Amino acid sequence: MTIRVIGLDADDTLWHSEDGFHSVTARFCELVGPYAIDPSTLAVTLDVVERRNMVLFGYGVKSFTLSMVEAAIEVSGGQVPAETIQRLVDEGRTLLARPVELLEGVEETLAALAGSYHMVVITKGDLLHQEQKFHGSGLDAHVEGIDVVSEKDARTYSRLMVRYGVEPGGFVMVGNSVRSDVLPVLEVGARAVHIPYEYLWGHEAAEHDGGVPTLGSITELPGWLSGG
């Protein structure tokens, strides 16, 4: 069956994201380090707090910022000063306000595909932040819309395909996360293309069995779509 609709993951597929979380995590360690009871536990505690909060706070920068605040209090035994907490919130704000930086080749590739396919961005994260990045990226000239979802599971993909009016055989999802962009899509009988990114958030770690098409860059997508 011919592919009609392309779902595009956003963070680390269309634009850089995880590198920002990496830098802010390093900044968290710098800022909170002087107050930590055991500085070697800084990054691990942040990760533990983040995972603990995930189920209630969800994905995205606001959730991450609240977790930084809690982790700072936890690792310092309540001794971190308010001024440092303010600086953590400011780091979160900077991450939210950071201009979108597209991955290489994204703009040209989507412009080239726009005439032949319906394209939609499907992403997790903060609703407002993802919409702002999408509209700020200029990609809305080529892509029809953005769906921000709370979880990328088989049920979500099924629901979205119904909404797009496409059968699984006519849909392909393109993204950097095997866990979110590949496995649940294969589960509903659609196709997936994996484009790994430099960093992978621990929470997204998963493997596929090697049978999934894996590209080095989104610029190889038109070739793959035309079967080349």
Place this chain on the structure above:
Amino acid sequence: MTIRVIGLDADDTLWHSEDGFHSVTARFCELVGPYAIDPSTLAVTLDVVERRNMVLFGYGVKSFTLSMVEAAIEVSGGQVPAETIQRLVDEGRTLLARPVELLEGVEETLAALAGSYHMVVITKGDLLHQEQKFHGSGLDAHVEGIDVVSEKDARTYSRLMVRYGVEPGGFVMVGNSVRSDVLPVLEVGARAVHIPYEYLWGHEAAEHDGGVPTLGSITELPGWLSGG
């Protein structure tokens, strides 16, 4: 033209919400009061910080919680202890985890309307939190879906009506906020029904000219729909 699709606001239309923000604001004043340089400015500062953050943080409990943290630091001149900040984050967490409490008559009214109309919840706020409240409410038995949007403006309503496959004449929006649920809906030529709630968040304050149908309770909606 006959109404086919009913859009339902969620917070303070289907379930209680603003009362929770009221109690947490009171708790903020209690917790931070002892450290405030001028305790009389507590609630005002929280409101100012919240409005300042709105454009970047958006609506919802996580945004509100981050604003409580910043406001506490601001009103105390950086003197608020980390322990108090942790208690503010815990208040936010409690607000997120609070069980849904439906307004009186909502369940029965939506059950009665379900056979005759398509119904969709249209709401602002945290994506994950609103979906959790919707599925936790049991209303997903009567209502077809939920759309969490970053802003309720004319463009959003137009986009949603296209997606629902309904003309403005076949759509009515029901909600407690004139600013979000009434004015932009009238602007796109659809109808709106206003059901005021006990509390109105300052940000949502707006007036309509009195020509908009105003009900005392959602239980009056079936009567209004049948022209009674």
